[in-house]
Amino acid sequence: MKAAGIDSADLEVRLFIKDVLGITDTDILAGPERPVSEKESQKIELMVQRRLKGEPVFRILGEREFWGLPFKVTPDTLDPRPDTETLVEAALKRFKTMPPKMILDLGTGTGCILISLLHEWPESQGFAVDISEKALLVAQENAERHGVADRIRFIQGDWQGDWSAALNDSFDLIVSNPPYIPSGDIPNLESEVKNHDPIQALDGGKDGFQAYEKIISQLSSLLKRGGAVFLEVGFNQGENVARLAADSCLSVEGVHPDLAGIPRVVEISLGEN
Numbered sequence: 001m002k003a004a005g006i007d008s009a010d011l012e013v014r015l016f017i018k019d020v021l022g023i024t025d026t027d028i029l030a031g032p033e034r035p036v037s038e039k040e041s042q043k044i045e046l047m048v049q050r051r052l053k054g055e056p057v058f059r060i061l062g063e064r065e066f067w068g069l070p071f072k073v074t075p076d077t078l079d080p081r082p083d084t085e086t087l088v089e090a091a092l093k094r095f096k097t098m099p100p101k102m103i104l105d106l107g108t109g110t111g112c113i114l115i116s117l118l119h120e121w122p123e124s125q126g127f128a129v130d131i132s133e134k135a136l137l138v139a140q141e142n143a144e145r146h147g148v149a150d151r152i153r154f155i156q157g158d159w160q161g162d163w164s165a166a167l168n169d170s171f172d173l174i175v176s177n178p179p180y181i182p183s184g185d186i187p188n189l190e191s192e193v194k195n196h197d198p199i200q201a202l203d204g205g206k207d208g209f210q211a212y213e214k215i216i217s218q219l220s221s222l223l224k225r226g227g228a229v230f231l232e233v234g235f236n237q238g239e240n241v242a243r244l245a246a247d248s249c250l251s252v253e254g255v256h257p258d259l260a261g262i263p264r265v266v267e268i269s270l271g272e273n
Contacts, residue, residue, distance in 0.1 A: 111139030
């Protein structure tokens with residue numbers, strides 16, 4: 001793997017070994033002489049071969065940690081990125097003194113955003129919307145794994161649809177990590193992304209703002225007065241998404257940077273009027 005140019009080869013192989021053997025780093029340090037069976041060795045070798053073909057390490061493992069919790073990932077879901085934790089952190093800060101009662105997650109995927117928030121707020125309820133039935137099944141499995149499934153309603157639907165009228169409710173908090181990559185840029189993405197993440201979770205239309213336009217256009221009817229919306233954005237998209245909100249007579253409360261200092265999350269409210 002090092003010869004193939006994989007910089008984190010040592011870490012990745014350790015992850016493969018721990019997964020196949022069902023052990024921890026502590027186990028490795030305490031008992032490095034632990035024998036490996038031929039069957040286990042073959043499983044590790046298969047993982048290595050998949051990695052050499054360009055498959056992302058966490059897709060090989062079938063799960064990834066997000067906000068300190070393990071989440072199942074499949075070819076039908078976006079692989080959760082650490083940058084998205086910026087959204088969770090910003091929402092927790094906004095509702096530090098009074099957690100939201102009702103949360104809407106648009107394009108839930110693995111459910112990592114909503115499930116992480118519900119894990120922090122035991123009294124909150126959530127709605128998870130995704131166009132992919134298979135993604136919703138993964139999100140439901142993750143919710144059950146973390147003990148919050150009884151507080152989530154899973155709904156199959158697009159950014160706009162009949163589901164919104166059927167809810168008969170508005171929300172204190174709306175979150176979303178929508179697809180925001182311009183269609184023309186998809187072929188130029190790293191192979192680990194374009195060949196393994198679902199295209200519908202990446203493709204944001206001609207200019208990358210298709211999903212934002214649809215989401216923002218209905219916020220005034222979905223969001224409660226005093227509530228907040230947090231939208232993840234791509235590189236150099238913060239100003240344009242903020243402008244879309246302002247053009248819809250919404251108030252932009254701020255743009256939150258990720259750990260690299262890149263504007264990552266736009267915070268929106270209904271404003272004072």
